[in-house]
Amino acid sequence: MKPLHKVTGIAMPIERVGINTDQIFPARFLKQPRSVGYEQFTFHDLRRKSNGALRDDFPLNQAKYKDARFIIGNSSFGIGSSREGAVYTLLDAGFQVLIAPSFGDIFKANCFKNGVLTIELPDDVVAELRREAAAADAQEFEMDISEQTLRRPSGEFLSFQVEPFQKHCLMNGLNEIDLTLEFAADIDAFESKQRVRRGWIVRA
Amino acid sequence: MQPRAVFEKIWDDHVIAVREDGQSLIYVDRLLLQENSFHAFDVLRRENRTVRNPSQAFAFADHYVQTTPRGQGMDSVTIPENRRMIELIQADAKAYGIDTFTVGDVRQGILHVVGPEQGISQPGIVLAGADSHTSTHGALGAFAFGVGSSETAHALATQGLWRSKPKNMLIYVEDPLPTGTSSKDLILAIIREVGTAGGFGHVIEYAGPGIDALSVEQRMTVCNMSIEAGARAGLIAPDQKVFDYVKGRPFAPQDAAWDEAIAYWRTLRSDEGAMYDKVVKIDARKIVPMVSWGTAPDQVLPVNGRVPSASSVDDEHQQVRISNALEYMGLAPDTDLQSIALDKVFIGSCTNGRIEDLRAAADVAKGRKATIPALVVPGSGLVKKQAEAEGLDKIFIEAGFQWREPGCSMCVAVNGDNLKPEERCASTSNRNFEGRQGPGGRTHLMSPAMAAAAAIAGHIIDVRELMQGE
Numbered sequence: 001m002k003p004l005h006k007v008t009g010i011a012m013p014i015e016r017v018g019i020n021t022d023q024i025f026p027a028r029f030l031k032q033p034r035s036v037g038y039e040q041f042t043f044h045d046l047r048r049k050s051n052g053a054l055r056d057d058f059p060l061n062q063a064k065y066k067d068a069r070f071i072i073g074n075s076s077f078g079i080g081s082s083r084e085g086a087v088y089t090l091l092d093a094g095f096q097v098l099i100a101p102s103f104g105d106i107f108k109a110n111c112f113k114n115g116v117l118t119i120e121l122p123d124d125v126v127a128e129l130r131r132e133a134a135a136a137d138a139q140e141f142e143m144d145i146s147e148q149t150l151r152r153p154s155g156e157f158l159s160f161q162v163e164p165f166q167k168h169c170l171m172n173g174l175n176e177i178d179l180t181l182e183f184a185a186d187i188d189a190f191e192s193k194q195r196v197r198r199g200w201i202v203r204a
Numbered sequence: 205m206q207p208r209a210v211f212e213k214i215w216d217d218h219v220i221a222v223r224e225d226g227q228s229l230i231y232v233d234r235l236l237l238q239e240n241s242f243h244a245f246d247v248l249r250r251e252n253r254t255v256r257n258p259s260q261a262f263a264f265a266d267h268y269v270q271t272t273p274r275g276q277g278m279d280s281v282t283i284p285e286n287r288r289m290i291e292l293i294q295a296d297a298k299a300y301g302i303d304t305f306t307v308g309d310v311r312q313g314i315l316h317v318v319g320p321e322q323g324i325s326q327p328g329i330v331l332a333g334a335d336s337h338t339s340t341h342g343a344l345g346a347f348a349f350g351v352g353s354s355e356t357a358h359a360l361a362t363q364g365l366w367r368s369k370p371k372n373m374l375i376y377v378e379d380p381l382p383t384g385t386s387s388k389d390l391i392l393a394i395i396r397e398v399g400t401a402g403g404f405g406h407v408i409e410y411a412g413p414g415i416d417a418l419s420v421e422q423r424m425t426v427c428n429m430s431i432e433a434g435a436r437a438g439l440i441a442p443d444q445k446v447f448d449y450v451k452g453r454p455f456a457p458q459d460a461a462w463d464e465a466i467a468y469w470r471t472l473r474s475d476e477g478a479m480y481d482k483v484v485k486i487d488a489r490k491i492v493p494m495v496s497w498g499t500a501p502d503q504v505l506p507v508n509g510r511v512p513s514a515s516s517v518d519d520e521h522q523q524v525r526i527s528n529a530l531e532y533m534g535l536a537p538d539t540d541l542q543s544i545a546l547d548k549v550f551i552g553s554c555t556n557g558r559i560e561d562l563r564a565a566a567d568v569a570k571g572r573k574a575t576i577p578a579l580v581v582p583g584s585g586l587v588k589k590q591a592e593a594e595g596l597d598k599i600f601i602e603a604g605f606q607w608r609e610p611g612c613s614m615c616v617a618v619n620g621d622n623l624k625p626e627e628r629c630a631s632t633s634n635r636n637f638e639g640r641q642g643p644g645g646r647t648h649l650m651s652p653a654m655a656a657a658a659a660i661a662g663h664i665i666d667v668r669e670l671m672q673g674e
Contacts, residue, residue: 016528017521018400018500022637027616030240031268031289045639050625075521076401079434080637082336084243084352102404105436106336106350113354165225176354177253180362183221183229187256187364190220190231198217200457200465201233201329203259 001115003173007096008142009069012059013130019073020080021107025089027081038089060093064138072129073100078107087114097143099150101126112166113176117145119160145171207475209372210441211407214347214472218330220364229364234324235261235356236315236333237297239268239289243353244334244360245296253361255300261360262324263297264315265290265306268619271581271608277308283620300360313584313610316340316554320424321586323453327442327469332359337554337634339430343423344450345442345472347407350431370436371481373406377414379488384668386564387422388556388632388651390414390486391429392494396504398484403435406482409474410440414488420449421560428555429634432501441473495541495664496636496649498529503636505541507654507666513537532638533646534626541664544648547627549578549659550641551605551652553615556632557583559590561652565632566596568656568667574604578659579621581613605659617641630658 029041047058054061059068071077071090077100078086087110090098096116101123103111111118121129132139132153139153145167150158162170169176194202208216220229237244241263248255255261268286281287290307297304305312311322316337319325327345331338334356341348351359359365375398381390395402408430415423423440430438447466450456457465493507503525505511511530514523514537530537535544551557551565562582580600582588588610591597597607614621615633617640623629625644632655633640636647648664657667 015524017525020500020635020637022635022640026639026643027618028643030618031285034243034246045643050644076404076434079400080336080431080635082334082350082352083240084354085240087352088243102401104434105404106352110352110354113352163225163227165223165227175251176366177251177358177361180229180358180364180366183362183364186221186229187231187362191363194231198328198465198468200461201326203257 001173001175004096004115004117004145004170006142006144007069008140010065010067010138011070011072011129011133011141012065012068013133014059014071014073015130017074018076018079021078021083021086021104022080024078024086025083030083030085034088037092038085039093042089042093067094069094070097070099070141070143071095072126072133073098074126075101075123077103079104082106084110087111087116091116099126099129115170115173117143117162117170119150121158121160125158207477209409209474209478209480210345210472211347211372211409211439214328214330215369217328223366227366227368230330230367232332232359232363232365233260233329234331235359236319236331236335236338237261237263237293237302237356238266238315238334239293241334241353241356242292242296244356247354247357248360253357255302255360256363258301260363261302262319263293263302263304264318265293265312266314267612267616269307269312269609269611270620271611271613274307274609281307286619310585310589313587314554314557314612316428317557317583317587320344321453321584323450323456326450326456326465327446328472332365336431337428339435339438340424340428340554342427342430342437342439343420344446345439345469347437347439349437371406373403373408373435373482373484374480375408375410375484375486376412377410377486377488378412379414380417381414381488381491384671385491385493386651386653387418387425389491389494390488391426392496392501392504392649393491394486395429395433395502396494397486398433400432400500400502401434403430403433406435408433408435408438410438411474414486415440416443419560420445421558424558425555429501432634442469493651493654493666493668495654496647497533497535497541498526499532499636499638500525500529501634501636501649503529504649507541507664509541511535511537511539511541542666543663545628545663546576546630546658548576548623548629549574549655550581550614550629550631550633551579551655552581552583552613553633554583554612555634556652557581557587559587561632562587562591562596565652565656566599568653568660568671569603569605570599572603572660574659575662576659578605579608579614580605581608582610584610614641630655630664
């Protein structure tokens with residue numbers, strides 16, 4: 001995982017409440033290997049009309065968001081299926097920071113595992129950010145994880161919360177499996193204990 | 205000791221270590237995989253990892269299996285890309301020594317149907333699954349939740365997962381369900397009440413006389429859809445019905461281990477005075493058959509209801525949600541639900557693909573004729589076999605329903621069974637999301653009995669009316 005420090009770039013607003021992972025990455029593309037480039041599937045059906053033509057009113061189809069690195073979403077962003085492809089597709093499309101009033105639990109965990117930062121801010125603040133991101137001459141935002149700040153196009157700084165451990169992992173691009181294997185002795189001890197107490201569970 | 209809820213007891217029993225930031229490393233007793241887990245195996249290979257306890261993981265071919273006749277085993281999977289997905293999970297599982305339930309094996313089926321059926325799912329365990337509907341297994345008194353590919357790889361490599369302790373929510377169902385309704389109606393009514401974000405950060409415990417009265421399979425339907433309320437998991441304290449259900453299944457504890465297990469399982473009740481962060485009471489006497497009208501599982505109404513208009517609510521977010529849903533669903537405000545004509549019916553899925561679900565649907569289909577195409581897809585090969593032993597297949601076929609082979613089928617619509625744009629379907633599955641059953645497809649969620657009634661009528665109908673006089 002690549003370390004995450006500062007991200008500077010355009011933010012794409014997504015107004016809809018309750019965007020689900022089927023909308024971010026439709027199930028019929030799940031069988032594609034990552035090597036095909038998942039950016040071609042990002043918001044695939046939301047971007048299109050029923051005849052398959054791109055919708056001009058969907059932000060991802062607008063030139064100004066071509067290089068966007070932030071998404072300013074709405075409540076319950078990423079609910080539904082546990083598919084991690086929903087994170088891969090955002091990452092492959094260049095998005096590294098997602099801001100919303102709330103996120104689906106599994107999606108949020110999947111983002112963290114892939115070095116994508118999710119920032120939760122109050123509903124009214126996020127609504128303002130979406131308006132800013134939607135301005136005709138889209139301006140850059142900047143996220144600094146070390147300072148836990150978000151600089152808005154207006155120049156104003158907002159602070160955000162991130163769990164200290166997640167911050168440490170994201171900033172250092174740490175591999176969680178490696179970190180957990182440092183607990184191997186604890187896992188061994190736990191299994192030995194369970195073999196005695198709950199002998200029917202541990203099958204190894 | 206402080207009184208504890210059943211979830212806390214299971215949690216406390218699985219903490220391997222606690223990190224400085226308060227996150228706990230939780231032991232994963234059972235891990236369920238499906239075809240889309242190939243990303244997790246890619247991680248293992250890329251990072252040169254081994255699987256710690258392969259005998260505690262189980263792999264399933266369900267999402268991509270075709271439901272047309274299987275006489276030729278794998279040769280009957282004629283969509284090349286789907287065949288490749290099934291072969292991938294088979295090869296990955298074999299390479300790492302993981303038991304597989306796949307095409308050609310009568311036990312093959314949907315992971316959330318086969319897990320309980322085989323006794324893999326048990327009370328008191330932590331069960332992770334590479335699928336969001338893993339919450340299903342909570343019906344047996346397990347802490348069961350879905351994970352993505354990275355956490356699947358993590359659990360394979362370490363047998364653990366890091367979690368902050370979720371909050372605890374109690375949904376208390378006061379009375380048994382009225383005749384003519386099912387646990388699908390109950391969970392749809394619950395999601396309507398708490399919303400798709402109502403469970404964020406929480407584990408839901410379902411309890412009360414209304415839950416006690418449900419069969420174990422009916423409880424699975426309830427726990428299955430916990431994720432649609434945004435919850436991390438849903439569970440029900442195990443009782444004698446659960447113990448009787450688990451007993452004798454192939455992967456359940458046997459003999460002396462059974463006695464030990466059941467003695468422990470009997471302690472898995474929520475203590476008097478256990479604290480909950482949130483409590484919701486449901487008056488089950490008011491439950492009627494429920495139908496979704498929109499594109500989220502909380503956009504649900506009693507079958508005698510009318511489609512809402514955006515102006516019927518004050519909240520701005522809700523107004524937008526309603527108008528988006530109406531547009532996608534091709535519905536006008538104030539439409540009588542029962543006037544909505546349908547193109548297809550799907551009976552099956554991890555929500556409603558078990559034997560009791562098929563019996564409920566067959567009761568309605570018996571002696572009647574479907575007027576629109578209707579698929580019946582058993583949740584597993586063993587469900588199918590049982591249904592055939594009871595003659596349900598004949599009832600369905602005589603009524604003009606299609607009797608299919610087991611799999612996820614038109615719930616996730618990646619196996620070749622799907623809707624065409626603007627086709628409208630009565631479905632016993634769990635998600636009415638845009639495009640879920642095929643791009644442009646329109647889904648109305650309901651119970652198996654309601655879906656069977658819809659197949660007969662060709663439109664949404666109150667099954668209680670159809671069955672009147674029987």
